Amino acid sequence: MLFFVGLGLYDERDISVKGLEIVRSADVVYAEFYTSRLMGTSIERLEQLYGREIRMLSRSEIEGEAEWLEHARERNVALLVGGDPMISTTHLDLRLRAIEMGIDTRVIHGSNIASAVPGITGLQNYRFGRSATVPFPHIVRGKRIVSSTPYNAVKDNLRRDLHTLLYLDIQDERFMCINEAAALLIEVANVSGDGNFASNLAVGIARAGSEDMCIRAGTLSELKTYSFGPPLHVMVIPGRLHFMEAKALRMLAGAPEELLSGYEL
Amino acid sequence: MLFFVGLGLYDERDISVKGLEIVRSADVVYAEFYTSRLMGTSIERLEQLYGREIRMLSRSEIEGEAEWLEHARERNVALLVGGDPMISTTHLDLRLRAIEMGIDTRVIHGSNIASAVPGITGLQNYRFGRSATVPFPHIVRGKRIVSSTPYNAVKDNLRRDLHTLLYLDIQDERFMCINEAAALLIEVANVSGDGNFASNLAVGIARAGSEDMCIRAGTLSELKTYSFGPPLHVMVIPGRLHFMEAKALRMLAGAPEELLSGYEL
Numbered sequence: 001m002l003f004f005v006g007l008g009l010y011d012e013r014d015i016s017v018k019g020l021e022i023v024r025s026a027d028v029v030y031a032e033f034y035t036s037r038l039m040g041t042s043i044e045r046l047e048q049l050y051g052r053e054i055r056m057l058s059r060s061e062i063e064g065e066a067e068w069l070e071h072a073r074e075r076n077v078a079l080l081v082g083g084d085p086m087i088s089t090t091h092l093d094l095r096l097r098a099i100e101m102g103i104d105t106r107v108i109h110g111s112n113i114a115s116a117v118p119g120i121t122g123l124q125n126y127r128f129g130r131s132a133t134v135p136f137p138h139i140v141r142g143k144r145i146v147s148s149t150p151y152n153a154v155k156d157n158l159r160r161d162l163h164t165l166l167y168l169d170i171q172d173e174r175f176m177c178i179n180e181a182a183a184l185l186i187e188v189a190n191v192s193g194d195g196n197f198a199s200n201l202a203v204g205i206a207r208a209g210s211e212d213m214c215i216r217a218g219t220l221s222e223l224k225t226y227s228f229g230p231p232l233h234v235m236v237i238p239g240r241l242h243f244m245e246a247k248a249l250r251m252l253a254g255a256p257e258e259l260l261s262g263y264e265l
Numbered sequence: 266m267l268f269f270v271g272l273g274l275y276d277e278r279d280i281s282v283k284g285l286e287i288v289r290s291a292d293v294v295y296a297e298f299y300t301s302r303l304m305g306t307s308i309e310r311l312e313q314l315y316g317r318e319i320r321m322l323s324r325s326e327i328e329g330e331a332e333w334l335e336h337a338r339e340r341n342v343a344l345l346v347g348g349d350p351m352i353s354t355t356h357l358d359l360r361l362r363a364i365e366m367g368i369d370t371r372v373i374h375g376s377n378i379a380s381a382v383p384g385i386t387g388l389q390n391y392r393f394g395r396s397a398t399v400p401f402p403h404i405v406r407g408k409r410i411v412s413s414t415p416y417n418a419v420k421d422n423l424r425r426d427l428h429t430l431l432y433l434d435i436q437d438e439r440f441m442c443i444n445e446a447a448a449l450l451i452e453v454a455n456v457s458g459d460g461n462f463a464s465n466l467a468v469g470i471a472r473a474g475s476e477d478m479c480i481r482a483g484t485l486s487e488l489k490t491y492s493f494g495p496p497l498h499v500m501v502i503p504g505r506l507h508f509m510e511a512k513a514l515r516m517l518a519g520a521p522e523e524l525l526s527g528y529e530l
């Protein structure tokens with residue numbers, strides 16, 4: 001049996017009691033942290049709480065020849081992943097390969113950023129449209145390319161009065177911060193002739209789920225320079241706000257009164 | 266301090282280790298289960314695992330005069346809720362009132378249906394559009410009224426190749442099942458002259474997070490009569506499918522091959 005165990009939002013104690021029991025009783029425990037990072041902990045702290053040795057799997061051991069999967073034919077194997085498993089296509093692909101090998105699989109769910117953001121911001125869950133990722137610019141033949149995909153997703157949702165959750169890119173040990181994401185969105189908007197976009201309301205969230213979480217609402221221009229501290233960062237561009245949502249952003253995220261007045265539905 | 270503790274998806278062991286520690290060390294423990302049910306457990310089993318007496322709060326004690334909140338001024342109070350807290354406006358309102366009383370609040374996140382559905386179905390998280398609820402029909406002056414809101418949300422997402430998660434109504438101890446929801450959607454579609462809607466691909470999920478979870482993909486007509494067993498039920502109407510999503514629905518939800526062929530992007 002192969003168990004995909006979600007470790008939840010932030011540190012080693014965000015795993016569920018069910019997940020913990022499975023990890024403690026598994027024959028072998030693996031982990032992979034390249035699709036999703038658990039920022040508030042380390043392998044050593046995970047091993048200490050779980051009382052188990054954890055073997056880290058590399059990207060190629062997950063996506064390529066996964067010899068370790070063979071163990072799951074006869075024994076209980078737990079694979080630890082950040083957040084809720086299966087958010088990443090990588091896990092889905094691995095699960096389907098395991099099933100094709102005749103291995104039973106089970107998913108132990110965990111808290112994760114997508115479901116936590118409504119609670120953190122006070123923005124209502126059912127009013128979020130499609131989410132998107134703000135990628136680092138890349139260089140093609142000496143030219144710097146900034147993706148317009150996240151900007152287009154935001155505009156599409158705004159037209160329908162929906163909120164947008166934006167994930168910020170991670171590449172190796174490089175984490176995009178809210179400042180850079182705000183600057184990139186404004187850059188794309190300006191190129192599209194949408195100069196007002198910089199004065200749009202936005203909410204930045206750093207270290208969701210931790211005790212020193214930082215949340216701040218303001219214009220995109222303001223978020224470009226606000227100091228959020230260490231990663232991970234995500235951002236929300238809200239659509240028009242219900243009364244309660246506006247009140248929440250004022251009380252939970254310090255949104256300026258005058259900015260909200262134009263936003264209420 | 267007032268802690269909102271999310272109990273997660275299904276039973277008493279879906280709480281996080283962090284949440285469990287907070288419940289065990291709190292001065293007083295309350296719970297409310299009218300905004301979200303934990304189907305796989307009972308108050309007795311919660312009390313046994315957590316080693317604490319739990320006082321159930323009624324709807325009026327949450328939404329009206331919440332005298333119990335006074336305890337949180339001087340002591341640590343835990344409020345247990347199903348899933349992830351704050352998904353419901355009720356919790357947000359309560360949290361803002363507590364803050365206005367000068368009470369510190371903290372949210373302990375949990376797994377929940379919205380974030381679990383992508384993992385369960387293999388449908389990718391970022392391809393879900395706005396979600397909606399299928400409400401029970403209501404009677405106005407002797408006339409039966411069926412809401413067209415969920416149908417419209419589905420059509421809106423389908424036009425944009427997005428998936429729709431549909432929550433099914435709960436009223437007192439009455440839980441809408443997938444059969445009825447499928448029938449209601451088809452009824453609204455027929456009235457709108459959209460007779461083909463019944464042959465649309467849909468996925469039903471019963472008892473998500475439990476060991477006897479039931480998941481089944483088929484046309485809406487098929488889901489109208491498929492036997493899913495006890496609640497809770499939810500439903501997904503997928504937009505067009507990536508290759509991996511189609512493969513997942515075939516392998517995880519028994520989707521018929523011929524139904525999928527027209528669906529792949």
